Amino acid sequence: MEQELIWGLPVVGYLFLAGMGAGALITSASMLLRSHGRSAFYRLARYGAIISLPLVGIGVFLLVFELGSFQAGHWFRWINLYKTINLSPMSIGSWLLLLYFFATAPYALTFILPGNGLNDKWKIWRDRLAYVSIALGISVAVYTGVLLGAMPARPLWNSPILAMLFLVSSISTGIAVVLFTDWLVKLLNWDWPARYFNWQNDKNEGYSDATYILAVTDTLLIGLELMVVFLFFMYAHLTVGHVEEAIKVFQLGGELAGPFWIGVVVIGLLIPGLIELIKVFPALIGNGQYVHGGITMLLVPILVITGGFLLRYVIVVGGQIARLAGI
Amino acid sequence: MLNRRDFLKAGAALAGTLGMTRVALAEPPRQLLMGGKDFSRRTGLEREMKPSACWQCVSRCPNVGYVEDGRLVKIEGQINSIRTLGKLCAKGQAGVNQPNDPDRILYPLRRTGKRGEGKWKKISWDEALTEITNYLNKLKDEGNPEKFMFHYGRMKASSSKIIKQFLAAYGTKTIGNHTSICEGGKWTAQEFTWGKHYDNWDFDNARFVLNFGSNLFEAHTNHVSTAQRLVNAINERGVRVVSFDVMLSNTVSKSGEWVPVKPGTDLAAVLAMCHVIMKEDLYLPHGEEFLKFCRVTENVNASMEEKVAALKAHLKDYTPEWAEQQSGVPADKLREIARAFALNYPAVVISYRGAVAHHNGHDCERAIQMLAAITGNIDVPGGRCRAVTPKWKYPHGYPNPPKARKLDVLDGFKGKVMFPTHHISHQVLDVIRDGSQGRPDLYMWYCYQPVYSNPQVQRNIDTLKDEKILPFTVSISPFYDESSALADIILPDATYTERWDWEDMVSPNQIPEYYMRQPLVEPPAEVRDFKDVCIEMAERMGFPLGYRSAKEFFRLSCEMTPSVKKAGGYDYMVKHGVYVDPDDKPLFYQFLKEPPASKLEGDEVLFDSDTGVYWNWKKAHAPGREEAAAKGYTHSKKAYKGYIGQKVGDKVYEAFKPDKINKTGYFELYSALMANKGLPAMPTWHQIPEHININPDEMILTTYKVNVQTHSRTQNCKWLTEIYYENPAWINPATAEQFGIEEGDDIRLTSGMGKIETRARVTPAVYPGIISISNHCGHWEYGRMASGKKTLFSIDDPDYARKWWSENGVHPNWIIPSSPDPVNGQQRWMDTVVKVEKV
Amino acid sequence: MRKNRNAETLTRSVGRRNGDQDAYEKSPSITEQQTLSRRNFLAGLGITVAAAGTATTTLGNTSKALTKKSNHQVQWAMVIDTRRCIGCHACTVACKSENDVPLGYSRSWVEYIEKGDFPNVDRSFLPRLCNQCSQPACVDVCPTGATYKRKEDGIVVVDDDICIGCKYCIQACPYDARYLNPITGTVDKCDFCLHRVTQGLEPSCVNTCEGRARIFGNVNDPASEVSKLLAQNSYTVLLKEMGTYPNVYYIDADHADPRDFLYKDRYIRVTTHRKEKLRR
């Protein structure tokens, strides 16, 4: 690659983790709100709530780490972000993230604090915060796209549909990471937190429903994402000038054609999408039961998460090597 | 970056001085000041300013320097200079990098290992000078001071005077220069036509500019001054510029028209143009007027008819159609240009190394002089003029120097070259190696790269390394270059930003400008200006030069030079840097001046009837009047030194005073001196021998200069080398295809001198069949920026850690043979035929 | 186009918010500005808000300025007459030393555009620097207000006491005019030699320009040399479609580019003469 990247892996990681974190939060909230007392729903909701913060947190740290001021040793120069507010997506984004932490922390807390689970004394707060969380989750996910989308100088990014793409991908990776966590906890039969906070017995009520709902949603999301990717690509390809020039990075022979088509589209979307479709189809057309097994528990989430990362990677890198069509 | 806090400091600090500025900014000035002061970006405070002069190339433009915290931080143009009009080129701007080079040599060094092994130890100046002066005294006592050879590259103005006074006082005339690798051939050719060398081109008044192989928008010996005047001529007066070149230099790209020409064939094109002009009687009227002052035949008293007839006869066969065969330039094109040139009086024909660095370079420059002469464009406003420089007066050094002696190593191998009036520097090492014409015991060089700047690098290395051939070698340089690496002692010279000089470069508008160079910063560590070192050595050896430092020499010169003294002498120059005497008017038509009658009579004056020259046999050091009269002007040794005037018709003019050779006072299109040597008296075509049959796997190698580098000298300047750090070989796409070469390929060039491997740049901006490489890059020493190699003295520098390029180019001189123009000795840089293949 | 609408709405809303409009109309002199900025500086937080304000309000106003409605306002501008440019790089180097630009980075550089077929080949020169845009894409995206357009002279500056080095503005500038200074960790770019211009001196690149191809002045002063040149010549700006409204104007600029469809399969070589070998 002949140019230097202005934004490197840290920013890729940030966009990916923040998106996935937001997605996890949305998953958590929606699981909670439709749990109707079923502990499996509640458990998944808890996982989502608890992992969201660290995910976004790490992402934000990566962002700060990438700051020129930080690298030059002005560790706290980033505070300047909070000395002003303007219409810069990054300014709005920073404030948004602040809100996000303020809202998510108590929400997560309501899952952690000692109580009798489902219907403990935190329930009302938990439910109210769940609505807020959905709103914030979506905003953060969308913002990661707007951040890149705001610049005509980056024709590959400068597309309204990019935010949409990131939103869908965020939720899908969010679901994946929640399922993955569930699997991980099972694997390590990791029950000390439950004992420590004497969380109420983690029975498995409605587990298959919960996983079914997630699988179906994810299938739809992946379908949607494929659609969005298609539109993103085709419209860029069909227009003229800078954008048409820029999309060449993803076209055959383009610098990032491989990672984009194989990594993002095939590994990240088509394969997991197909697997899930096959899995949920019987239940979907009402003859048969959805069984949540090893593949959907582990393989799909891993594929989806990998795809989600590669998506951020090809977009961030591609947007910087895709150049304007003239001077 | 704007830093508010610092801005405030500035605001406060400058509160006093800024009264005007404040007003100005409330209502911003229409015309901002061009320069003359500078403010620190960091603190906002005004910087200390000193006027001085650039030395990054031979043009030596007046400049001003700014110092902050004792460090040179900024150099810009001298806005009061009538030459540069306040501009500087990139190299001049980057002069800041020279004193601040973290790889420069800071102490005198003595070799400890084998010669060239790179092992050195610091020594004190006292040790260094004791060793050198003892050696010099020994040579002198043994009666052969000439075995001390001093070889300089760039040495001008007061530097030249002081150092040469030291050498004279010591008694050696074995003093080499670099002129034959530079433009010596052009100078000799001019000495054969109009006497003195160095021409100036009056773009301010010209209506047409015709260029043969000058790259004045990138290079040229008076770059900033002439380049911007040509830009003005083109853009403000719509002057037409036609450039003959083998490649599309930036000069060519800005000239309206590129006439691509086969290397070494400009002579044919010029002769054809002269042919057209004479045949179509376009020499009328201006050419005819001037022909009166031209010698065109053996007979110096020939009539106009005879002159015209002689010219027409000589040029008869040089038809445009014939020239097209030789040069590849369409006949009609040649015709059209010739007519336009003659009809757009005044027009200036310019030429540089592209025209002269060839086997036929001598006659090419003479033919170009002819073209200017027959159109009456000599020494007239808008024409090709004899250079005007300020005339400094200066102390004369040691009062009674010994009769100096000289080794016969300066002019190449005996009898090989007819008129090496500027020596044959590129053969010095070969002649020494050969030994039959003597060898120096102490070989000392100054601002020169015997190894690198000359052809056939490897042989130069071998010779310089060989202690049997050269027992004792001393290099004087601020930087660890390839030649210094082969010295026994290195004396760290001050960079030009740390030196005193008066300067005297050619004026672009025929009005002399007096200017000077003063230290912008003090030399670091043990570094000393070599001029001061010479002065000390002279004192140590008992022949004091009569001034204690270069600074004092400058001060005395200011007092001795009438114009400068009138202006206020030393104090004025130090404060203002430049001075133009209001009484000095532009100097044109110098040849029309008539010597006072008094000068023409007296016992020491002789009239030479063969030539019509009045000359003073005493001034010419002839033994006696009778002998001188008998021998005659032409055949008396150095008679030209006594030249007084030329009889033209029934009048005597100062005309075209000879220099270096006994030519007449005429503008000689016909040279009896050449005729005597069996050479064609008038400019005559012959093809470059090597080019007569070129094999299909060969190309002609030409070299050139680029705007951001000077010779071997500026690659240590980070701001320049960042812009130009490698020198790919330019090849025309058609040629590249024949050779199966593609953009970026590694290619091998082979000549009798050896091989180099370099990178191909396939571009239509170069003539088919040639391969063109700049001579700047390819260092293997000279510090981190130039070669990537640290020197023994490298100091860490954060910016150097950011060096982002790894290629340093490949020097073409490895494979260019040393071959002089047979008439004047000019190194033929543009004639080499090389085998080219893809690696 | 979308861009400009953003800018407009942005102006209105923010303009109202900090009621900066009439303060701006008065267009205070530099010294007032300095004391003003002192107050801001001491105010610490105040400064950035003001800066953000400045940034956003000026956007709208200079776009007016560009349509010559507010002639009382100063907009420093540069006309680059490429017919006079000989590609000598004196400007590049002058800028490096004047502004201590670290090795590997550039506030200004000169691109060569070589195209054609032998013997009809041409090389033209395109000096580059920050355009001091009237609607600066960089300012739009700056989250801290560190980069803003000075109301008193329209120069776009970066306040390196505030800049956090997020590099968003580097991404947003269509002209690749910005770089992250590795020493300060903040972003740097051409500022029309603010420290010279505010002292009544020409920018350093202008002062040394061998061809007198760079002409500097107040584009809102009809009598200035730049205004006259623009009145008498046809001119262009770079990447007009980016909606940035540059204040660096080119006479006879060669906009040819290898990625330009017109130059498919034809010889064209653009040399940037800097670390970034390719144009943005």
Ligand SMILES: Nc1nc2c(c(=O)[nH]1)N[C@H]1C(S)=C(S)[C@@H](COP(=O)(O)OP(=O)(O)OC[C@H]3O[C@@H](n4cnc5c(=O)[nH]c(N)nc54)[C@H](O)[C@@H]3O)O[C@H]1N2
């Ligand atoms: N930037 C810079 N400026 C310099 C110098 C420097 O090193 N760098 N050096 C200074 C010195 S000492 C000197 S002597 C001058 C030299 O100044 P110039 O002689 O003007 O410069 P060169 O590049 O040596 O050669 C000029 C041109 O000759 C062309 N040429 C080669 N062969 C032929 C030919 O057969 N016919 C024609 N018509 N053209 C041909 C080359 O392509 C080149 O463009 O520059 C001085 N100024």
Ligand SMILES: Nc1nc2c(c(=O)[nH]1)N[C@H]1C(S)=C(S)[C@@H](COP(=O)(O)OP(=O)(O)OC[C@H]3O[C@@H](n4cnc5c(=O)[nH]c(N)nc54)[C@H](O)[C@@H]3O)O[C@H]1N2
């Ligand atoms: N192939 C090819 N070769 C060429 C040319 C070409 O066109 N083609 N051009 C030729 C021309 S025109 C010329 S004039 C010559 C020039 O060649 P040289 O006469 O060798 O002059 P430079 O290369 O300028 O400098 C020589 C050395 O002087 C030292 N030096 C630098 N600054 C100073 C200083 O301040 N004081 C002292 N004492 N030393 C210093 C440096 O070590 C530098 O390497 O090159 C010639 N070489």
Ligand code: SF4
């Ligand atoms: S032409 Fe450039 S390098 Fe040569 S003396 Fe002038 S400013 Fe210095």
Ligand code: SF4
């Ligand atoms: S050129 Fe780039 S950096 Fe300069 S003002 Fe315009 S957008 Fe901002």
Ligand code: SF4
């Ligand atoms: S890098 Fe500095 S100036 Fe640029 S957007 Fe970020 S904070 Fe603003």
Ligand code: SF4
């Ligand atoms: S105006 Fe100043 S900062 Fe801008 S390019 Fe010119 S010299 Fe550099």
Ligand code: SF4
């Ligand atoms: S200094 Fe002037 S002439 Fe030289 S490259 Fe820069 S703009 Fe062009």
Ligand SMILES: [Mo]
């Ligand atoms: Mo030279």
